[in-house]
Amino acid sequence: MARTVRGARVLITGAASGMGRLYAERAVLEGARAVILWDRDEAALMELTHLLRREVLAGRTAAAWGAPPSSPSSAAGRPSTSVLPYVVDLSELGAIAQSAQAVRKEVGGIDVLINNAGIVRGKYFWEHDNGEDTRPTMQVNALAPMYVTREFLPGMQQSAREARIVNIASAAGTLSNPRMSVYAASKWAVIGWSDSLRLELVQEGYGHVKVTTVAPGYIETGMFAGARGPLLTPVMTPEYVVDRVWRSMLAGRPMLMLPWTVGLAKTLRGLLPTRAWDVVAGRVFGVYDSMDEFTGRQ
Numbered sequence: 441m442a443r444t445v446r447g448a449r450v451l452i453t454g455a456a457s458g459m460g461r462l463y464a465e466r467a468v469l470e471g472a473r474a475v476i477l478w479d480r481d482e483a484a485l486m487e488l489t490h491l492l493r494r495e496v497l498a499g500r501t502a503a504a505w506g507a508p509p510s511s512p513s514s515a516a517g518r519p520s521t522s523v524l525p526y527v528v529d530l531s532e533l534g535a536i537a538q539s540a541q542a543v544r545k546e547v548g549g550i551d552v553l554i555n556n557a558g559i560v561r562g563k564y565f566w567e568h569d570n571g572e573d574t575r576p577t578m579q580v581n582a583l584a585p586m587y588v589t590r591e592f593l594p595g596m597q598q599s600a601r602e603a604r605i606v607n608i609a610s611a612a613g614t615l616s617n618p619r620m621s622v623y624a625a626s627k628w629a630v631i632g633w634s635d636s637l638r639l640e641l642v643q644e645g646y647g648h649v650k651v652t653t654v655a656p657g658y659i660e661t662g663m664f665a666g667a668r669g670p671l672l673t674p675v676m677t678p679e680y681v682v683d684r685v686w687r688s689m690l691a692g693r694p695m696l697m698l699p700w701t702v703g704l705a706k707t708l709r710g711l712l713p714t715r716a717w718d719v720v721a722g723r724v725f726g727v728y729d730s731m732d733e734f735t736g737r738q
Contacts, residue, residue: 451478459556463554463685474547479525555584558610560664656702657676
């Protein structure tokens with residue numbers, strides 16, 4: 441799996457839009473054996489499914505991914521890819537086990553899991569409603585990746601195939617930020633769990649299952665509409681982030697922070713006293729004001 445996911449079974453949560461859609465397109469382009477799409481938006485999910493299936497049919501007559509036109513493999517084109525949609529609301533944790541069982545019956549297991557789905561509520565903590573805001577944020581962002589991974593990890597451990605798990609966290613999981621308290625809590629949880637899982641797999645001899653934890657800054661997906669990138673931390677395009685994540689996943693890189701200033705800020709936060717860091721983050725970098733004009737996806 442050093443270069444492509446060709447022949448692998450790939451499952452993506454939050455697949456119907458944003459970065460999830462781009463991951464799905466990339467998996468089809470590279471000739472994955474199966475691309476399993478999980479999303480709660482049935483209409484968007486079916487639209488993407490039809491699009492990807494058309495791409496699969498078109499690709500059958502094209503050169504294999506990465507192969508020069510004159511190579512022997514180009515005559516057969518890319519291998520057939522099954523595109524399998526599942527309507528799954530990850531805030532309903534009981535639905536995860538049912539959907540996972542259906543996936544195992546259909547494809548036998550997965551080789552690549554991209555825990556991409558996430559939600560955000562950009563407001564002060566006391567403005568969060570426990571039922572409408574706090575609970576679903578923690579369920580979708582923190583608990584769901586654990587539940588989904590727990591369903592498919594035993595199959596990955598028992599398989600002789602290389603396997604990958606990608607957990608999309610956030611730069612908010614490395615630094616405190618006003619108007620992001622619950623979201624930050626959920627992403628701190630993801631980072632702590634994800635990297636601990638990586639170490640556990642190494643410790644117990646499952647080195648063929650590699651975990652990549654991703655902590656990006658703001659991305660132009662609409663999820664953080666209105667948010668302003670801090671100093672030296674531009675709002676990134678989804679295409680750029682997906683490409684970096686994909687290459688890190690294939691290589692089995694443990695941690696990816698984007699852009700480079702996310703790592704710098706994390707280091708400075710660890711070195712400076714809290715009050716000194718508050719001055720640097722608030723007055724110099726503008727981190728603490730970055731959510732002042734947040735509107736989110738409308």
